[in-house]
Amino acid sequence: MENHDTFGSAKLPSEQLEPNLKYILNLFQGDDTLRHRFITNKGKQEHKFCIIYADGMVNSKLMSDNIVRPLMQYKFPENCNDLVGTVQESVISVNSAERTQDVEKIVQAIVYGDSALLLDGSADVLILDTKGWSKRAIEEPESERVLRGPREGFNEALLENISMIRRRLRTPDLKLNMLTFGRRTRTKACLCYLDSLVDKRVLEALKTRLSKIDIDGTLDTQYLAELVRDKPYAGIDTVGSTERPDVAVAKMLEGRIVLILDGSPQVMTVPYLLIEAFQSDEDYYLSYLFASIGRILRIFAFYVSISLPSLYIAAVTYHPEILPFPLLVSIAQARQGVPFPTILELVLMLFVFEMLRESGGRMPGNMGQTLSIVGALVIGQAAVEAKIVSAPIIIVVATTGITGLMNQKIKGFDIAARFLMLATTSVLGLYGFLFANIALLALLYQTDSFGVPILGRMRMTKLQGYKDTYIRAPWWLMLKRPKELSKNVTRQKRSGAAK
Numbered sequence: 001m002e003n004h005d006t007f008g009s010a011k012l013p014s015e016q017l018e019p020n021l022k023y024i025l026n027l028f029q030g031d032d033t034l035r036h037r038f039i040t041n042k043g044k045q046e047h048k049f050c051i052i053y054a055d056g057m058v059n060s061k062l063m064s065d066n067i068v069r070p071l072m073q074y075k076f077p078e079n080c081n082d083l084v085g086t087v088q089e090s091v092i093s094v095n096s097a098e099r100t101q102d103v104e105k106i107v108q109a110i111v112y113g114d115s116a117l118l119l120d121g122s123a124d125v126l127i128l129d130t131k132g133w134s135k136r137a138i139e140e141p142e143s144e145r146v147l148r149g150p151r152e153g154f155n156e157a158l159l160e161n162i163s164m165i166r167r168r169l170r171t172p173d174l175k176l177n178m179l180t181f182g183r184r185t186r187t188k189a190c191l192c193y194l195d196s197l198v199d200k201r202v203l204e205a206l207k208t209r210l211s212k213i214d215i216d217g218t219l220d221t222q223y224l225a226e227l228v229r230d231k232p233y234a235g236i237d238t239v240g241s242t243e244r245p246d247v248a249v250a251k252m253l254e255g256r257i258v259l260i261l262d263g264s265p266q267v268m269t270v271p272y273l274l275i276e277a278f279q280s281d282e283d284y285y286l287s288y289l290f291a292s293i294g295r296i297l298r299i300f301a302f303y304v305s306i307s308l309p310s311l312y313i314a315a316v317t318y319h320p321e322i323l324p325f326p327l328l329v330s331i332a333q334a335r336q337g338v339p340f341p342t343i344l345e346l347v348l349m350l351f352v353f354e355m356l357r358e359s360g361g362r363m364p365g366n367m368g369q370t371l372s373i374v375g376a377l378v379i380g381q382a383a384v385e386a387k388i389v390s391a392p393i394i395i396v397v398a399t400t401g402i403t404g405l406m407n408q409k410i411k412g413f414d415i416a417a418r419f420l421m422l423a424t425t426s427v428l429g430l431y432g433f434l435f436a437n438i439a440l441l442a443l444l445y446q447t448d449s450f451g452v453p454i455l456g457r458m459r460m461t462k463l464q465g466y467k468d469t470y471i472r473a474p475w476w477l478m479l480k481r482p483k484e485l486s487k488n489v490t491r492q493k494r495s496g497a498a499k
Contacts, residue, residue, distance in 0.1 A: 010103040017120035021050050024116070027107060034110075039071045044078050048120040049087075051128075057113040059132025066093045067117070067128060084124045087117070096129035108186055135160070141243035141265070143408070149285035150246045158188050158262035164245040165192055165260075169252065173197075179210065181224065181261070185217035188262040189224075192248075197255040197486045202271055202450045206257055221261045221268040228270075231447050235416045238449040240269035240276055247281055255486025271452035271485060274444065275469050277410035278302065283472050292471035299470060301403035305414055308403075309346050310421035310433050312396045316342050318429030330392075337387040343426045345389045349397040352379060354415070357401065452484045 012020045021036065028034045033056065039049040049071055053063070074091045076083070088097045100106065101123050106116050113131035138160070140146075141153035154161045162176060177191040191210075193203065209228040218224060225239040226232065240256075242248055243265050248258045251269045259268040278298045283291040315323050316331060323331075338345065356379075380394045404414050417440055424432030447454050456469075467473035468482075480489045 011101040012103065012106075012123050012125065015121055015123045017048055017050055017118050020118050020123070020125075021052070024052060024103075024106065024118075027103075028110075037068070039068055041072055041074060041076060043074075043076050045076065045080070047076060047080075047083065050118045051115050052110060052118065053115040053130065054110055054113070057111075057133050058115060058130040062094065062132065063115065063130050067115070067130070083119055084122050084126065087119065088126055092117075092126075092128065094128050094130065096127075098127040099124050100127060101125065111186070112188070138164075144242065144244050144247070144281050146280075146282040146285065149282050150244070152245055153243045154245060154248075154260075154265040154267060156263050156265055158190060158260060161245070161260045161265075161267070162190055162192070165249060165252075165258070168245060168249045169194070174252075181210075181213060182215060182217040185219070187218045189218075190260045192252065192258040192260065194252050194255070197253070197481075197488050198257060199255060199452075199486060202452065203257060205450050206259075206270055210259075218261065220264045221259060221266050224259065224261065225268050230449055234443060234447055236274075236413045236443065236447055236454070237277075237410070238270075238272050238447060238454060240272040241266045242269065242281075243267070244281055250284070253491075254481045255488070271449040272454060273449070273452070273456040273482070273484075274454045275456060277407055279472075288472050288474045292473075295472060296470060298406050301406040302410065302414065305400055305404040305407070306417040306421060307433070307437075308400050309350065309396055309418060310425040310436070312392075313343055313346060313422065314425050314430045314433055317426075331390070334390040334392055338390050340388070342393070343422070345393045346396065347422065349380075349383070349389055349393055350400070350418075353397050353401045357405075456482060456484050 013023055014020055025034070025036070031054075033054050034052070035055050036050055036052045039051065041047040041049070051063070051067065070091050070093065071087070076086065080086055084099060088099060098105075098109075106125055106127065109127040110116055113133055115128045115130045117126040117128055119126075135157045136155045138152055138155055140151040144153070152164060154164065166174065171194075173194050173196050175191075175193055175195050179189045179191060181187050181189055191207075206228065210224070213224065213227050215223065215227070221241060225241070228239065230238040240251070242251075248267050248269065252258055256269050256271060259270075261268075278295055280291070280294060280298070283295060320328055335342075340348070380398070383389045384391050384394060400418070404411070404418075407414060417436075420440070421433060421436040424436040426432070428435065444455055445453070467478050475492075476494075479492055479494060481491045483489045
């Protein structure tokens with residue numbers, strides 16, 4: 001069976017219109033949305049054309065006013081030597097008109113919303129920019145809402161996403177490399193970076209990994225992220241993502257690379273540093289004092305989320321002497337009549353909480369919030385009254401869940417680390433808790449993102465390295481960008497405020 005996914009260097013078979021039209025229609029056999037229209041110019045010398053397009057993908061008014069009508073009304077000179085060139089330069093008025101004989105280019109143009117204009121007497125085809133499909137309006141991303149700052153978010157249109165980056169980076173230093181992924185989807189993508197800031201080794205490593213991808217289709221940047229990431233089985237992200245153009249530009253200004261995929265509002269960023277999970281999008285739009293407090297709280301909340309259940313198990317089961325006596329008596333009284341061991345109570349309620357959170361996230365807006373709140377209250381209260389679990393377990397699980405929700409960007413690693421600590425602590429007590437901490441730190445220290453340690457500045461000893469990690473220093477003190485990300489570290493000259 002003939003494979004129409006790739007055509008190599010195939011060209012149209014004839015200089016006559018009918019055989020060429022038949023050849024292209026045969027490639028789209030079974031596609032009822034493909035349309036073609038014959039156009040005849042009856043001047044001193046009759047010229048025949050045919051325009052081919054996909055229904056619903058083109059701007060009908062543009063096609064009628066700027067292509068069809070001019071072709072019918074234009075007065076061609078007698079014995080026109082270069083009919084295709086004349087049409088391209090003097091007749092039609094569209095943003096782009098490319099002359100080609102390449103069958104693959106023609107096919108990809110048609111399925112992407114362009115039109116192919118065939119001319120009788122020439123094997124050349126004009127690919128005309130007539131894109132006109134509907135798309136989602138630019139709006140603020142639901143998952144990255146801010147109190148202060150830009151409200152724009154990426155949508156599913158590649159060219160619109162590129163334009164939002166161009167508006168913020170008005171410099172020829174911005175480089176845009178177009179790529180294609182997927183043997184069948186032929187999805188367009190764009191690699192964006194600032195040439196004077198990007199680390200060329202990281203850029204080459206990313207291009208090499210992307211060039212090795214051989215997959216049927218790519219519908220989201222997560223497809224590509226999983227195929228190019230470091231340590232895919234480690235459970236920690238080594239590729240960043242965002243839906244906000246201002247965040248993408250800010251990362252590029254630090255030397256990162258952004259990959260935009262057509263059809264996906266999520267863009268991919270590399271290299272990735274762990275501190276990005278604790279940085280809020282509005283940290284740089286609010287006071288540095290307020291932003292620093294918020295960042296410290298998020299880092300603290302992450303550690304509480306992964307360690308609190310394990311510390312409770314260790315204190316109650318293995319090391320009750322570390323608890324104040326009144327608290328120990330209170331916990332013992334609350335556990336009277338509960339048939340399950342503490343570890344089973346805790347694991348059971350953590351699973352229930354994660355199920356409520358997941359179902360709440362999948363339900364429509366207000367209904368999902370209501371389900372999460374009411375479900376947690378009703379199930380928690382009923383479980384305590386029925387003596388299935390004790391009240392302190394509900395407090396521990398609720399605190400764990402709330403602190404976990406503060407860092408949605410690192411949710412997967414949060415849950416994995418929490419259950420790893422639970423497993424080791426339930427067997428070895430505090431020793432198991434310490435072993436789990438050491439194992440996690442060792443994993444983080446050994447994990448790189450395209451050759452850059454993901455801990456980055458978090459493991460530095462010099463004060464300069466902490467200016468945009470655990471805290472957000474004032475702008476007048478952030479004179480340099482992270483040296484792990486860019487060889488050009490100078491961000492700004494020392495300002496008057498710093499003197």
